[in-house]
Amino acid sequence: MERLWSKSFILMTIGMFCLFVSFYMLYPTLPLFIKEIGGNESQVGLVMGVFMLSAVIIRPFVGWLLDRFGSRQFLIFGLLCFGTAMYLYNWIGGIFVLMVLRAFHGITWGFSTTSFLTGITDLIPTTRRGEGLGWAGMAMTLAMAIGPMFGLWLAQNFSYYSLFLYACGLAVVALCLTIGAKIPEKPRESTGKIQLFERSVLPISISVFFLFIAYGGITTFIPLFADSINVNSGTFFLVYAVTIILVRPIAGKLSDxxxxxxxxxxSLVVTILALIILSFSTNVLGMLISAVIYGIGFGSSQPALQAATIRLVSPNRTGIANASFSTATDLGIGLGAIILGWVSQYASYQVLFTVSAMSVVFSMLLFTLYTRRLKKDNENHSLIRNAN
Known part of the structure; x- marks a missing residue:
């Protein structure tokens, strides 16, 4: 069996964990910071949205650059700029300047994350790609559980200055780890033409988009829902994170x-079940059961979908394929929060989580139809080759 746990893979995975912790530290704290400098609710949504929009716009260009020139230099560039952006929050005094900084920060996020995913993909043996991406995905999930709690603790017990300084420090740690890793610069072929999206992975990307609409609803509204039933939302995310730690290595090996x-x-069926259970939950027991089932379903499907995305393209197209995958996730999370936020204004949390479950149903149906079509196309190609 080919070796997965090389020194470079370990350094890159830890580095990506540090980067994502830095990012998620701002998730629950930046809206409070915006309010503190005089912003209102609509400006909170706008400032948060500018970041995601910038990342979505830049990712396809980053993917093309990675396929043409390799990932290492763009990863270092992205991390340098990401850390700089984190530090610059300390000098913000108004909403307009903050929006400009958020746009710049979103661009650095697009560079950093797309380069990280491509670099790690190049380090993983092809026969262990599902397992390797599962471990990398687990690093991102752990960051989602740790980052918000750490960020809130710093903001509440120290200051926003300390928050932004620590976030900047984590970006520097990620940069140092990346410099210490040896990322193979695999031969790339390019016509020189910028392709903003990998067409061959479009069906899977649409399926990913609908899956992450539900994920956007979970990350945004679980704290509010938990508060409405007098439950600590941190309990849900802790159980969810622990479940993913246990299930992802197993799912990755099964995928390979x-x-x-x-x-x-x-996994998508299990995810739907988790959201249905959550929609009927009225106490901590229901939330914990949902957290375990959602961790199994989402934790298994996300790395497998990414592995399937990579498998559909040639080695010289992994950059644009990863960019397409990340664009689908970002759009899903961003639009999911917006759409489900509108639902929450006019309906109950039960309806909100039911709508989330329906989004995953669409994801499953689209993926199932695509795999059937792909299987049929492969069978037709085999018949043609045999006839010839």
Whole structure:
């Protein structure tokens, strides 16, 4: 069996964990910071949205650059700029300047994350891609659990200056770890033409988009829902994170051994079940059961979908494929928060989580239809080759 746990893979995975902790430290704290400098609710949404929009716009260009020139130099550039942006928050005194900084910060996020995913993909043996991406995905999930709690603790017990300084420091740590890793610069072929999206992975990207609409609803509204039933939302995310730690290595190995389809479709069914249970939850027990089931479903499907995305393209197209995958996730999270926020204004949390479950149903149906079509196309190609 080919080696997965090389020194470079470990350094890159820890580095990505540090980067994502830095990012998630701002998730619950930046809206409070915006209010403190005089912003209102609509400006909070605008400032948060500018970041995501900038990342979505820049990712396809980053993917093209990675396929043409390699990932290492753009990863270092992205991390340098990301850390600089974090430090510059300390000098913000108004909403307009903050919006400009958020746009710049979103661009650095697009560079950093797309380069990280491509660099790690190049380090993983092809036969262990599902397992390797599962571990990398776990680093991002752990960051989602730790980052918000750490950020709130710093802001509440120290200051926003300390918050931004620590976030900047984590970006520097990620940069140092990346410099210490040896990322293979695999031969790339390019016509020189910028392609903003990888067409061959479009069906899977649409499926990912609908899956992450529900994820956007979970990350945004679980704290509010938990508060409405007098439950600590941190309990949900802690149980969810622990579940993913346990399930992702197993799901990754199953994906490598039997195929991504064997993992993805059952995982999406489990995710739907988790959201339905959550919609009927009225106490901590219901939330914990939902957290475990959601961790199993989403934690298994996300890395398998990414592995399937990479498998559909040639090695010289992994950059644009990762950019397409990340664009689908960012759009899903951003639009999911906006759409489900509108739902929450006119309906109950039960309806909100039911709508989230329906979004995953669309994701499963689209992926199932695509895999059937892909299987049929492969069978037709085999018949043509045999006839010839």
């Amino acid at each position: 051994r039997y195929s991504e389809v064997i993992v993805i479709i059952p």
